[in-house]
Amino acid sequence: MDKLINFGSQLLERALQRGFADAEVAIDSGESQSIQILKGEIDKYQNSQSRRVSFRGTYQGKMGQAGSEWIDEAAIDIILDEAMGNAAVIEEEEQHTLFRDFVGENYLEVDGFRPALAEVSTETRIAAALQMEKTVLGSAEVVASDWCGTSYGEGSTLLMNTYGLKLTHRSNGAGGHVSARAVRGGQTKTGGEGWNGKDWSDFDPVKIGEKAVYETVSLLGAKQVASGTYNIVLRNDAFASMLGRYSSVFLADRAQKGLSLLAGREGETIAAECFTLMDSPHYKDKEVPFDSEGVATYDKAIVEKGVFKTFLHNRKTAAKDGVKSTGNAGGRGSIGVTPMNMNVMPGTQSLDQMLSQMGDGLLITDVEGAGSNPISGDFSLIAEGFVVTGGKRGQPVEQITIAGNFFEFLKNIAAVGSDLREDCLSPSVLVKGVSVAGS
Amino acid sequence: MLNSALVKDVLHQALSTGGDFSELFVENKRGESLLMRNGVLEEAVSGITYGCGLRIFNGGNCVYAYTNDTDRDSLLRLATQAAAAINKDGGGQVLDFDRKDVPNAHPIRIQHFDVDKKTKIDLLRTAHAAAMEHDSAVSQTTCGYASSVQNVLIANSEGLWAEDTRVRGRATIGAIASNANEKQTGGLNPGALAGFEFMESLNFADLGAEAARIAVTMLRADHCPAGTFPVIIDNGFGGVIFHEACGHSVEATGIVKGASEFAGKLGQKIAADCVNAVDDGTIQGAWGSINIDDEGMAGQKNVLIKDGILTSYLVDKLNGQKMRMAPTGSGRRESYRFAPTSRMTNTFICNGTHTTAEIISATEYGLYAAKMGGGSVNPATGEFNFAVLEGYMVRNGKIAEPVRGATLIGKGGDVLMNIDMIGNNLERAQGICGSVSGGVPTDVGQPMLRVKQMTVGGRS
Numbered sequence: 001m002d003k004l005i006n007f008g009s010q011l012l013e014r015a016l017q018r019g020f021a022d023a024e025v026a027i028d029s030g031e032s033q034s035i036q037i038l039k040g041e042i043d044k045y046q047n048s049q050s051r052r053v054s055f056r057g058t059y060q061g062k063m064g065q066a067g068s069e070w071i072d073e074a075a076i077d078i079i080l081d082e083a084m085g086n087a088a089v090i091e092e093e094e095q096h097t098l099f100r101d102f103v104g105e106n107y108l109e110v111d112g113f114r115p116a117l118a119e120v121s122t123e124t125r126i127a128a129a130l131q132m133e134k135t136v137l138g139s140a141e142v143v144a145s146d147w148c149g150t151s152y153g154e155g156s157t158l159l160m161n162t163y164g165l166k167l168t169h170r171s172n173g174a175g176g177h178v179s180a181r182a183v184r185g186g187q188t189k190t191g192g193e194g195w196n197g198k199d200w201s202d203f204d205p206v207k208i209g210e211k212a213v214y215e216t217v218s219l220l221g222a223k224q225v226a227s228g229t230y231n232i233v234l235r236n237d238a239f240a241s242m243l244g245r246y247s248s249v250f251l252a253d254r255a256q257k258g259l260s261l262l263a264g265r266e267g268e269t270i271a272a273e274c275f276t277l278m279d280s281p282h283y284k285d286k287e288v289p290f291d292s293e294g295v296a297t298y299d300k301a302i303v304e305k306g307v308f309k310t311f312l313h314n315r316k317t318a319a320k321d322g323v324k325s326t327g328n329a330g331g332r333g334s335i336g337v338t339p340m341n342m343n344v345m346p347g348t349q350s351l352d353q354m355l356s357q358m359g360d361g362l363l364i365t366d367v368e369g370a371g372s373n374p375i376s377g378d379f380s381l382i383a384e385g386f387v388v389t390g391g392k393r394g395q396p397v398e399q400i401t402i403a404g405n406f407f408e409f410l411k412n413i414a415a416v417g418s419d420l421r422e423d424c425l426s427p428s429v430l431v432k433g434v435s436v437a438g439s
Numbered sequence: 440m441l442n443s444a445l446v447k448d449v450l451h452q453a454l455s456t457g458g459d460f461s462e463l464f465v466e467n468k469r470g471e472s473l474l475m476r477n478g479v480l481e482e483a484v485s486g487i488t489y490g491c492g493l494r495i496f497n498g499g500n501c502v503y504a505y506t507n508d509t510d511r512d513s514l515l516r517l518a519t520q521a522a523a524a525i526n527k528d529g530g531g532q533v534l535d536f537d538r539k540d541v542p543n544a545h546p547i548r549i550q551h552f553d554v555d556k557k558t559k560i561d562l563l564r565t566a567h568a569a570a571m572e573h574d575s576a577v578s579q580t581t582c583g584y585a586s587s588v589q590n591v592l593i594a595n596s597e598g599l600w601a602e603d604t605r606v607r608g609r610a611t612i613g614a615i616a617s618n619a620n621e622k623q624t625g626g627l628n629p630g631a632l633a634g635f636e637f638m639e640s641l642n643f644a645d646l647g648a649e650a651a652r653i654a655v656t657m658l659r660a661d662h663c664p665a666g667t668f669p670v671i672i673d674n675g676f677g678g679v680i681f682h683e684a685c686g687h688s689v690e691a692t693g694i695v696k697g698a699s700e701f702a703g704k705l706g707q708k709i710a711a712d713c714v715n716a717v718d719d720g721t722i723q724g725a726w727g728s729i730n731i732d733d734e735g736m737a738g739q740k741n742v743l744i745k746d747g748i749l750t751s752y753l754v755d756k757l758n759g760q761k762m763r764m765a766p767t768g769s770g771r772r773e774s775y776r777f778a779p780t781s782r783m784t785n786t787f788i789c790n791g792t793h794t795t796a797e798i799i800s801a802t803e804y805g806l807y808a809a810k811m812g813g814g815s816v817n818p819a820t821g822e823f824n825f826a827v828l829e830g831y832m833v834r835n836g837k838i839a840e841p842v843r844g845a846t847l848i849g850k851g852g853d854v855l856m857n858i859d860m861i862g863n864n865l866e867r868a869q870g871i872c873g874s875v876s877g878g879v880p881t882d883v884g885q886p887m888l889r890v891k892q893m894t895v896g897g898r899s
Contacts, residue, residue: 401896437665
């Protein structure tokens with residue numbers, strides 16, 4: 001790290017010498033290990049070390065930027081030449097600026113690095129992966145596990161600028177994922193399950209394996225249903241997948257560029273009253289203390305009880321709208337806006353209670369595909385799940401699509417479940433009147 | 440990029456615990472991109488990707504490690520750490536390097552980096568202006584220019600020493616058409632394994648106008664009906680159907696695990712008799728072409744399907760050993776951060792015998808997908824989905840009203856068998872294909888073709 005800090009300091013110093021009015025350096029470095037198992041053996045073992053320097057600076061009134069993984073004194077002038085060349089062609093009136101009013105920022109004090117997690121031995125990580133695979137292959141109808149593995153990663157960020165800002169944050173995390181492939185009567189189904197976290201003792205490889213088997217085998221015998229309009233319960237992970245496709249509608253940079261239909265609609269009701277959407281950078285074990293510009297982060301409602309409260313902002317978009325940054329600057333080089341941890345506030349009903357409330361319809365457990373347009377809000381996604389009759393889960397369903405418009409979809413949410421899933425921060429939802437294409 | 444004595448020492452150290460084969464991939468890539476929104480240049484980005492990836496085979500298993508610290512000490516440490524994952528007797532041999540200069544089949548006339556940024560920006564402005572002029576409903580444009588020069592060195596313990604320089608450029612031209620309540624998009628993204636001469640060969644005004652035409656047509660279109668009926672898919676990016684529904688399923692990555700619907704089907708009929716398909720990495724200057732692959736092997740042309748019969752898989756070195764099949768020049772990776780595996784290059788369905796007019800007029804009722812969007816596939820089950828970017832209903836043998844929001848879903852094997860007419864207007868289009876070894880440039884392609892029946896997702 002010292003070598004990297006030294007390189008960063010040199011880069012800042014040289015930038016000022018070469019005529020930059022100010023300059024900023026972000027250095028991201030990390031290490032990771034991943035282990036993949038196939039048929040009881042280590043199929044692939046991977047470890048990595050990586051680092052990258054990202055430079056921004058104001059040159060002749062314009063923000064120029066360049067990045068490099070080549071950390072060498074010889075790279076310094078190349079980086080600065082590139083940044084100057086980039087600054088020279090920017091035509092936008094509103095410029096990004098570097099963060100200088102950081103005194104008094106209230107940074108969350110958190111160490112995202114768990115030494116105990118780093119100390120979990122490679123042997124333990126291998127054993128956990130083997131256990132997941134063994135559990136999955138133990139099921140009679142599972143013919144293979146095409147993907148099974150565990151991973152560990154740690155990373156640190158250093159952000160500093162010529163105004164004296166100097167912030168660091170480090171974190172680590174681990175994960176385990178397993179897939180299953182099951183065959184019955186000529187039909188193949190695949191499914192999987194995973195865990196991500198910071199406390200290894202939360203990871204139960206047998207439970208994850210069993211869940212992967214259930215997710216796969218329960219879909220055997222799936223058929224299409226007739227095309228029509230259905231009420232659906234979108235399971236937590238599937239709803240998170242749907243929300244993720246449309247997260248950009250809540251970003252101020254997209255709105256200011258005319259790419260969000262929510263532009264100018266703060267304070268309006270845009271969703272059902274049961275729907276509250278947060279961005280929670282301080283969510284336990286997923287903490288992000290500062291954003292890409294060095295602004296302190298905080299938790300806030302994006303949509304509260306159906307009312308659209310705020311776009312997410314970086315300093316540039318906030319200045320344009322005459323508000324304060326929400327601490328959501330994202331990316332390196334070209335600074336954009338990003339949600340840190342988007343989470344849906346859970347409701348009170350269990351998944352089974354929601355199925356009962358729905359009575360007849362579909363439980364959708366997965367949505368896939370490229371058929372979502374965040375600009376128009378239109379979606380048409382391939383889905384699978386189960387027929388629900390009288391509140392009970394029945395026949396599995398495949399090869400259908402659900403289609404509609406995201407903004408109408410938010411208004412048609414009839415209930416939000418209590419079943420918040422930690423790795424996607426979403427509960428299940430009951431939605432009325434969704435268009436389904438099938439047979 | 441690195442001297443041969445150091446490379447040899449690293450490869451040797453990697454075999455110190457009994458590995459069978461070691462390979463070092465060194466990369467230094469410079470990239471530049473420009474992004475113009477609504478005629479204003481908003482982003483100018485450049486970056487250097489630099490690092491090396493070390494791979495060791497142990498039987499059929501693989502150890503992979505990468506770093507961007509390429510000092511001698513740190514590379515030897517990387518090799519020692521990677522080798523520690525293998526625990527056998529004896530150290531393997533590293534043969535003397537046999538420097539092979541593969542002649543460059545894709546000569547570059549004008550380096551992108553030698554051309555002034557302003558010249559490139561002018562091209563983008565031409566596209567923007569043409570899009571805005573096309574129709575008053577066009578409200579926004581996004582025009583981008585991206586180019587890169589990737590220098591690679593691939594050396595392995597069998598004595599291979601191969602170096603290559605890959606120069607690519609791509610334009611991304613998009614338009615948005617709006618009315619009071621809605622926005623629709625249209626876009627084109629031509630690219631090539633070529634220098635600035637490729638950009639000179641493009642007509643940016645036409646690209647802008649075409650992107651605008653698609654967006655405006657879709658803005659004025661009604662929702663596509665849902666159901667199962669014949670689908671006509673036009674040429675160019677329509678080939679994404681074959682890429683997703685068949686191409687991924689012939690990659691050795693899935694075949695070797697049996698995780699593909701085409702595993703064990705070489706020599707068998709997997710498609711209608713009229714279907715012929717190839718993966719051809721040798722097309723001069725094509726976006727998906729390669730001079731050498733990322734394992735150091737020269738690119739080649741592989742016939743995948745001949746008259747409906749599956750004739751070849753796409754095979755990389757490691758999976759080839761497991762399958763006892765020769766590699767097919769298909770070992771590719773996004774960067775040093777990924778171990779290579781079998782991937783597509785330029786993959787397309789070959790010309791058939793029908794004219795496009797014959798195909799349309801032979802269709803009583805169906806969907807005509809003029810331009811396809813992206814899609815994805817589960818290779819194990821063959822289940823795929825695609826978005827239709829520009830669609831029309833076909834009624835009584837004629838192209839009728841435009842429809843939007845359609846999705847095509849199905850299973851690869853079924854669709855290949857259900858192709859009943861193939862046109863003669865083969866065209867390729869460019870994409871970035873994402874898979875286990877990252878995002879790699881690929882061409883998809885086909886002539887116009889008709890699938891007897893497909894499930895179309897839309898609003899009923």
